[in-house]
Amino acid sequence: MITQTQLYTEIHQQPEVLQRLLSQERPALEQLAAALRERQISHIVIAARGTSDNAARYAQYVLGALNGMLVTLATPSLYSIYQRAPQLGGTCVLGISQSGQSPDIVAVLAEARRQGALTAAITNQPDSPLARAADHVIALQAGPERAVAATKTYTAQLAVIALLSAMLADDAQQRAELAQLPQHVAATLEHGPRIAPLVERYRYMQHCVVIGRGFNYATAFELALKLKELTYTIVEPYSSADFLHGPVAVLEHGFPVIVVAPSGRMAAELDQFVQTIAARGAEPIIISDRQELLAVAQVPLALPAVPEWLSPLVAIVPGQLFALHLAHTRGYSVDHPRGLNKVTETI
Amino acid sequence: MITQTQLYTEIHQQPEVLQRLLSQERPALEQLAAALRERQISHIVIAARGTSDNAARYAQYVLGALNGMLVTLATPSLYSIYQRAPQLGGTCVLGISQSGQSPDIVAVLAEARRQGALTAAITNQPDSPLARAADHVIALQAGPERAVAATKTYTAQLAVIALLSAMLADDAQQRAELAQLPQHVAATLEHGPRIAPLVERYRYMQHCVVIGRGFNYATAFELALKLKELTYTIVEPYSSADFLHGPVAVLEHGFPVIVVAPSGRMAAELDQFVQTIAARGAEPIIISDRQELLAVAQVPLALPAVPEWLSPLVAIVPGQLFALHLAHTRGYSVDHPRGLNKVTETI
Numbered sequence: 199m200i201t202q203t204q205l206y207t208e209i210h211q212q213p214e215v216l217q218r219l220l221s222q223e224r225p226a227l228e229q230l231a232a233a234l235r236e237r238q239i240s241h242i243v244i245a246a247r248g249t250s251d252n253a254a255r256y257a258q259y260v261l262g263a264l265n266g267m268l269v270t271l272a273t274p275s276l277y278s279i280y281q282r283a284p285q286l287g288g289t290c291v292l293g294i295s296q297s298g299q300s301p302d303i304v305a306v307l308a309e310a311r312r313q314g315a316l317t318a319a320i321t322n323q324p325d326s327p328l329a330r331a332a333d334h335v336i337a338l339q340a341g342p343e344r345a346v347a348a349t350k351t352y353t354a355q356l357a358v359i360a361l362l363s364a365m366l367a368d369d370a371q372q373r374a375e376l377a378q379l380p381q382h383v384a385a386t387l388e389h390g391p392r393i394a395p396l397v398e399r400y401r402y403m404q405h406c407v408v409i410g411r412g413f414n415y416a417t418a419f420e421l422a423l424k425l426k427e428l429t430y431t432i433v434e435p436y437s438s439a440d441f442l443h444g445p446v447a448v449l450e451h452g453f454p455v456i457v458v459a460p461s462g463r464m465a466a467e468l469d470q471f472v473q474t475i476a477a478r479g480a481e482p483i484i485i486s487d488r489q490e491l492l493a494v495a496q497v498p499l500a501l502p503a504v505p506e507w508l509s510p511l512v513a514i515v516p517g518q519l520f521a522l523h524l525a526h527t528r529g530y531s532v533d534h535p536r537g538l539n540k541v542t543e544t545i
Numbered sequence: 546m547i548t549q550t551q552l553y554t555e556i557h558q559q560p561e562v563l564q565r566l567l568s569q570e571r572p573a574l575e576q577l578a579a580a581l582r583e584r585q586i587s588h589i590v591i592a593a594r595g596t597s598d599n600a601a602r603y604a605q606y607v608l609g610a611l612n613g614m615l616v617t618l619a620t621p622s623l624y625s626i627y628q629r630a631p632q633l634g635g636t637c638v639l640g641i642s643q644s645g646q647s648p649d650i651v652a653v654l655a656e657a658r659r660q661g662a663l664t665a666a667i668t669n670q671p672d673s674p675l676a677r678a679a680d681h682v683i684a685l686q687a688g689p690e691r692a693v694a695a696t697k698t699y700t701a702q703l704a705v706i707a708l709l710s711a712m713l714a715d716d717a718q719q720r721a722e723l724a725q726l727p728q729h730v731a732a733t734l735e736h737g738p739r740i741a742p743l744v745e746r747y748r749y750m751q752h753c754v755v756i757g758r759g760f761n762y763a764t765a766f767e768l769a770l771k772l773k774e775l776t777y778t779i780v781e782p783y784s785s786a787d788f789l790h791g792p793v794a795v796l797e798h799g800f801p802v803i804v805v806a807p808s809g810r811m812a813a814e815l816d817q818f819v820q821t822i823a824a825r826g827a828e829p830i831i832i833s834d835r836q837e838l839l840a841v842a843q844v845p846l847a848l849p850a851v852p853e854w855l856s857p858l859v860a861i862v863p864g865q866l867f868a869l870h871l872a873h874t875r876g877y878s879v880d881h882p883r884g885l886n887k888v889t890e891t892i
Contacts, residue, residue, distance in 0.1 A: 443891065446885065
């Protein structure tokens with residue numbers, strides 16, 4: 199029974215995890231925001247791998263657009279293998295990791311501290327090596343995550359970034375919108391039962407691309423990663439702009455393209471993009487709250503309407519369910535994908 | 546005749562382009578290096594798309610490891626679509642673009658100048674909108690590039706980054722190593738005729754992955770892009786570390802994995818990686834100067850021995866030739882891939 203898998207259970211725990219996180223981690227994030235303000239830091243460097251790296255992509259847009267922060271994704275091998283670290287003075291270095299274990303990510307935090315940068319860890323394991331290497335620790339409050347593919351810890355990481363943004367901006371509207379988030383995720387999960395029959399069409403799909411841009415660039419990467427981990431499909435994520443700079447050549451008739459296109463400033467750009475690929479015969483699978491766009495999809499995956507900056511927290515949910523059901527219909531283990539362990543340690 | 550295509554011609558022009566660039570652009574790069582030193586800038590933000598974005602990835606490692614620069618890849622949509630730019634004060638913002646035309650990249654430079662950041666353009670069109678938006682202009686000296694897939698402008702962009710690094714460090718050894726570069730690229734091209742028969746095996750390959758890390762992370766991305774543009778294969782690039790954090794699940798018996806693994810600090814890590822994937826039955830295609838590693842490859846693509854920081858300039862060359870010959874054997878137009886124009890304008 200798919201409903202008895204860890205993955206199904208953890209996907210459906212997301213509203214309660216977000217509720218707990220938003221109430222319990224506020225003081226820790228208030229302290230981090232205060233430290234950032236006090237030191238007048240406008241530049242954040244993030245070290246992360248896998249799913250956590252996708253949370254870092256979200257931070258680039260949210261902290262950039264709403265807080266004016268310049269956000270850099272770190273190059274961990276410069277710290278761990280080359281041992282020639284860049285200058286980090288005046289920055290805040292953030293490590294994001296569910297397990298807090300990967301030596302390359304810990305190496306970035308350790309060097310940042312050595313250079314006197316402000317450091318913070320966002321992790322589900324507040325007693326991990328990553329947490330011990332950081333000045334500030336934000337716990338994900340997600341409870342144990344047993345399925346190998348991360349779901350609830352991903353949305354919890356996004357929520358930490360969103361809450362940090364609200365604290366930094368000291369913005370009452372942002373806080374009010376965040377408070378609604380657990381309900382929005384619960385509403386998205388209510389569409390879940392419609393997804394199981396839709397995946398049948400993709401039983402033998404060998405490859406596809408996932409498109410998102412701006413706030414949902416992260417969603418494209420995370421959905422592609424879930425499809426790879428769980429269904430072993432070859433899936434590549436792109437921004438709509440990057441896709442047009444070359445990779446668009448791979449499109450042929452019937453090529454499946456998943457487009458993450460909720461309401462917001464990016465909507466017009468993505469509508470144009472859907473027209474472009476549809477004209478070339480690609481098959482659009484669309485994740486959106488906009489009925490007019492869902493109407494042109496081969497497969498529509500509906501979202502509730504939420505403010506654009508929070509849309510990645512709901513937009514990934516139908517993607518998680520799509521990957522879950524597709525893996526299940528292919529007869530794969532959804533909790534223990536081949537070749538993966540829960541904790542990946544890289545140097 | 547493949548030898549009469551623009552793409553073949555431009556690939557083989559690379560040694561002379563590099564020779565010309567290294568002699569003619571030295572004064573402009575000396576001025577940029579002086580401006581960076583004078584303003585004590587340790588943080589560079591790069592805006593680029595497609596092939597140029599892969600040159601930016603190279604800059605992250607070279608300017609990081611050899612000059613202590615923190616290098617950020619910009620998020621152009623924050624500037625062009627969201628119009629909520631991050632704080633750029635104290636940075637140098639670099640735009641890289643063959644054509645200098647894409648509005649989103651120009652938007653980043655324009656905003657950087659508005660904020661008072663130092664700006665520079667690296668372009669093959671010194672009269673382009675990008676060049677006009679920048680304080681410093683570095684010309685690629687590549688001559689007209691007519692094939693849609695960029696080759697000589699890519700290696701020219703890498704050479705500009707490498708020369709900037711040598712100027713910033715004021716390092717005689719770096720300069721001496723750079724002076725040898727055109728000969729190394731010419732020596733790599735001499736292996737070219739061996740590649741045509743090797744591609745036959747991959748006539749019906751539908752997907753593969755390309756692995757590089759550190760300095761050659763850029764090479765993995767650029768080789769994947771050439772294969773997508775020219776051969777319409779579904780190809781995804783990864784660092785060896787990122788691949789192990791989830792995507793490794795897609796591997797199955799016979800899965801083709803191209804590994805870029807020249808001599809240097811990263812070699813041991815990649816040797817370990819090749820063992821890991823070979824144990825799972827993947828088929829390794831290896832680009833390296835190391836005979837012992839080439840010996841375990843299904844297809845060995847040999848390089849001359851060059852210093853690691855310059856290895857991306859030679860390591861991409863067999864990749865360019867592999868993509869050229871594979872496109873040719875599939876009967877595709879190598880100069881005008883389907884669905885692409887030479888200049889891509891995105892907002």
